[in-house]
Amino acid sequence: MDAMETLARQWTAAKNREETARLDRVRIEESMIKLHPAKEEGSETVTTSDGTKIKLTGKLIYKADVDKLTVLTSSWPEAARPIKVEVKADETKLKAIRQERPDLWKKIAGAVETKPAKTGVAVEIKE
Numbered sequence: 186m187d188a189m190e191t192l193a194r195q196w197t198a199a200k201n202r203e204e205t206a207r208l209d210r211v212r213i214e215e216s217m218i219k220l221h222p223a224k225e226e227g228s229e230t231v232t233t234s235d236g237t238k239i240k241l242t243g244k245l246i247y248k249a250d251v252d253k254l255t256v257l258t259s260s261w262p263e264a265a266r267p268i269k270v271e272v273k274a275d276e277t278k279l280k281a282i283r284q285e286r287p288d289l290w291k292k293i294a295g296a297v298e299t300k301p302a303k304t305g306v307a308v309e310i311k312e
Contacts, residue, residue, distance in 0.1 A: 193308045193310060194310065196306065196308050197308055197310055200308075217239065217241070218241065221239075221241060222241075223241040223242060223243035224241075224243045225243050225245065226243050226244060226245055227242070227243060228240055228241065228242040228243075229241050229242075249267075251268060254267065254268055255268060274297070279297060283299075
């Protein structure tokens with residue numbers, strides 16, 4: 186067995202342990218929530234008899250039809266409208282400019298921070 190094969194098997198075993206641990210954690214969290222349901226929104230801390238603090242945080246996810254919401258709130262003052270516009274860099278276009286147009290990249294590189302992301306690893310063992 187070569188070194189990469191050994192590492193692949195070790196990685197697979199570790200990944201399986203990780204998934205088992207995650208499932209255990211989720212099951213325990215569900216049991217805690219059954220004993221002490223969280224608020225609909227907001228945090229609450231439960232202190233056990235030995236002083237352990239458990240923070241339970243409830244949250245709602247809001248998803249809106251932005252077009253409808255825009256029409257329905259168009260007469261509202263700007264500060265009261267529940268709509269925001271987010272401007273952010275287009276990573277796909279930045280990648281293309283960096284690879285295909287070094288002349289343009291040179292002009293904008295000072296405004297763009299680039300750093301390596303974590304290298305992804307996937308292992309498929311053939312049994």
